[in-house]
Amino acid sequence: MKESRIDVSAGAALLLALLVFLLTGEELLALVLPAAAHELGHLAAILALGLQPRRFSASLGGFSLDYAGDPGTLGHVGIAAAGPAAGLLYAWAASRLGTSSGRDWLCLSAGISLLLSLFNLLPALPLDGGQILSRLSAAALGEERGTRLCRITQLTVAALLAAAGGILLLRGKGAALLLMGIGLLFGGETTPGLVKKGIIR
Template sequence: MSNGWQILRIRGIPLRIHPSWFVILIVATLAFQQHYAMASGETGGSLATWSVGLLTAVLLFVSVLLHELGHALVALNQGVRVNAITLFLLGGVASVERECSTARGALLVAAAGPAVSLVLGVSLLSLQHGAAHLAPLLGEMVQELGTLNLVLALFNLLPGLPLDGGLILKALVWQATGSQRRGVEVAMASGRFLSFLAVGLGTVLLLRGGGITGAWLILLGWFGLGAARNQRQMLALQQALKDLRVRDAAQRRFRVLESSDTLRQLSQLRLSQDKGPSDWVLVCDRGRWCGVIDDDPLQALPVQRWDSERIGDHLKPLASLPSIGEGDALWQAALRLEDGPEPRLLVLSPAGLPSGTLERPELSEAVLGRLGVKLPAPMLEVARRQSTYPLGLALGQVARSMVASGEVSVSPSL
């Protein structure tokens, strides 16, 4: 969740406030004010209880921020870039660029947040009596914040994704089995069970007059089910990138001219092309591939010379184009597209001869086709013109995470 307003930066990490945060801030303030009014024996609402209620709500989210900051700082220590920390309706989330590359690192990052909340909870509860001597309302607030921090820590330690306990479970299974994927599957199954349990309990409470508690449990369960669904989709994407070969997605977005053709013919070929990235022009000499030509000669030479200049005199080697074997996995192609300057790869046959090309839209179409999703032609055409992945798939980042987690290994040639 990266949307929201940035209010400051901590250690270079943007802190953002999502619009939904203001909703829960108001609800929390109302709940705390009523709690303090009842504790003070008030029948209405005084300025003091309203002020302490608002302060408690703000400090609670400061606690959530410190919880997420614990994750973020340990992630930075593990060499993982943190994109942002966002406070929203259900609390907060630290968005990281990728997962840790080791099970131990993932365990440390996952455990850091609950550890911070536990320390805060125990520390605040130990200060409760001293605060109560200064002012009863202050003691009540310190006790409330201490208890809530303990609840936050214990709740997050539940062993199911996307909670910290689920991430800890994933890391432990990963460490025991050597497979990050197995860790995700176990933690995801546990998370689905807990989410269904929360929805069920919330529904029962709601029907029995549980009010906001039941609704909150249903909301948390629904959020957990959505996160589990997203995780399943990520696993499916990774599996498709591993299983599919370049030949399954390649098309032929290059043109062929003879080395004896003139620059005028190259110019006419360019004029006949659609908008978007220009097709490569590969050059043959009596049936043998001999190079590639770009538009540099057309720009460097006057039009009057285009009829006399031969394409064969302005060739670049085929090796100057980024290429990949047609038998390579699609995750390898995604990495090369991510790292390379060109929006296209030249696909080579086992004999090392050009057999096609591969671009981001075609890669996405093949992966989504494996998952049973068919993209409309206009969407693919727009993505092709913009040299992007449709639907914001970011398959290059998915491939990077597969490498970082050890799911796949990169050969020296990549």
């Protein structure tokens, strides 16, 4: 059996170093723990379905987990949904703990996890929501039509995000949302290969 691997791109390594440079320890934890909870959710679902995680990749676009085996459409959907579900659970727990202990960084972490989970549920590849949509639409409509639907949905969601981000930028609220929209516009993949392979983010 092929051994599982961890890949970290140069871009991801530089981004991590930049975060270590800029953020305090608590801020770093506030950011890392939600991401860890999210990915652990995916991993737990993969293992629960008796599948083998093959590769964990970290890049500038985010994290992705590649797994071997075919648990069927519902299994793939469950694996994709497990990440945001774990993130929401973490958000609730961190919020409770943060407010009861007076640790503001935990409340920040809860907010980050909430944002991350909801964002990942957007129906746009390569996000988890896009994965769910691609699996369900491929099962319902066939791969070709399913891929087309996913592409249209992705472009629509990305365009709306970019437009909202543009408005926020013009109002002096920063470029973050605009950059996210542009990232989704050009960063998504809707090839049949991705729908077939077990890759989730």
